[in-house]
Amino acid sequence: MESLKELILTECDRLKQGVPCDFVGVALQNRNDPDITWPYAMGNRNEKYKYITVRYGKGIAGKVISSGTPMGITNFPETILGKITDYPIMLAEKLVAAYSVPLVWNGLPKGALLIGYRNARQFDEHEEQKLREVAKHLESFLSSHFTDE
Amino acid sequence: MELKSGNQACSYIIQSQEEEIKRVALELHESINQNLYTLQTGLNFIESGIEQPELKNYAKEMSGLMERTIREVRLLSVELYPNTLSTLGLTAAVKSYAKLFTNTFGILIDVDSQGEEKLVSDPESLAAFRVCQEALINIAKYADTDKAKIAFTWGEFSVKIEIKDTGKGFDTNKVMESGRSMGIAAMGERMRLVGGQCNLTSELDKGTTVSIVLPIQS
Incomplete structure (x- = not known):
């Protein structure tokens, strides 16, 4: 049986094949507190994502999880609200554009799936649709992260 | 003379800004957060006395939100001024x-x-x-x-x-x-x-x- 990591990275790889992005990341809320980490990534330039902890409501993942709605950045840092240091994953991976959708578990947004580009970009309907499709698959694996299954 | 007064003004601005930041940080930590903590304890107490499941869940959610807020305020205070x-x-x-x-x-x-x-x-x-x-x-x-x-x-x-x-x-x-x-x-x-x-x-x-x-x- 495949491990959760393998299952999630296979989905990330499928997403990376389907859309021409540079980076795919999965952010998940911790089991026992509202903080968010990036346990899974693909196309990363370094290991920084492993150490980043985002507060609920902060950064792109925190905002997507707290609002339960998708969020896009088309030309970082020109088009952002707040300071550039509020977006650590964009800085760490030198991303210029990113689009992220929530991952829902038990009716609540508990994670975020993100695609990132290292150049400015407008997102099209195909990319958003593909992201939502992979997010649906990922949601079915979340039980093993949030319970002892 | 002009240079000296410029330096003094700069020093004054930095110093007053730091004093104001410290005041806000301490106010957040010692006054606002203490009140929020008291409110959270009260919410937990009310929750324990509720029998209706929907209301009990609602009170629990409120308590969770209060806990997150207390944490946010504490971190904001530390970010502003490290005690x-x-x-x-x-x-x-x-x-x-x-x-x-x-x-x-x-x-x-x-x-x-x-x-x-x-x-x-x-x-x-x-x-x-x-x-x-x-x-x-x-x-x-x-x-x-x-x-x-x-x-x-x-x-x-x-x-x-x-x-x-x-x-x-x-x-x-x-x-x-x-x-x-x-x-x-x-x-x-x-x-x-x-x-x-x-x-x-x-x-x-x-x-x-x-x-x-x-x-x-x-």
Whole structure:
């Protein structure tokens, strides 16, 4: 049986094949507190994502999880609200554009799936649709992260 | 004469800004957060007395939200003014900030201290702390590296602090000429106001070192 990591990275790889992005990341809320980490990534330039902890409501993942709605950045840092240091994953991976959708578990947004580009970009309907499709698959694996299954 | 009054105005602005930041941070920590904590205890008490499942769940959600808010306010307060600076000293405050910095940006910081730490007055330690903070933020923004080092060397009459990264570095002359060096100028100004020195060296593809020397008043 495949491990959760393998299952999630296979989905990330499928997403990376389907859309021409540079980076795919999965952010998940911790089991026992509202903080968010990036346990899974693909196309990363370094290991920084492993150490980043985002507060609920902060950064792109925190905002997507707290609002339960998708969020896009088309030309970082020109088009952002707040300071550039509020977006650590964009800085760490030198991303210029990113689009992220929530991952829902038990009716609540508990994670975020993100695609990132290292150049400015407008997102099209195909990319958003593909992201939502992979997010649906990922949601079915979340039980093993949030319970002892 | 003009230069002197300019420096005094600058010193006054930095000092009053720091005092205001400290006041807001302490108010958040000692007044607002204490009230929120009392409210949360009250909510938990009310929740334990509710039998209707929907209402009980609602009260539990409210209590969870209150807990998150208390945490947010505490972190905001620490971000504004590190209380550890007055209670545990400069090295401990920088170590604590370095930990928060790693959690935020994923950049590992090695903090090393040589020699016996001396007592540094509040304005001096705050100036040194703010320079370390600014230097680390610059590393996160521009250095493109995943580790950095902060080294304290305590002498009898001064402390030297070096914030060093092995990132991509930059052409200092170019940056100074372009006028995009306000942060660097602010670091120098902060140190000058407390009688210290700040020096920055950088080499393309080799990294950047910010070095400060702070005199210690006996």
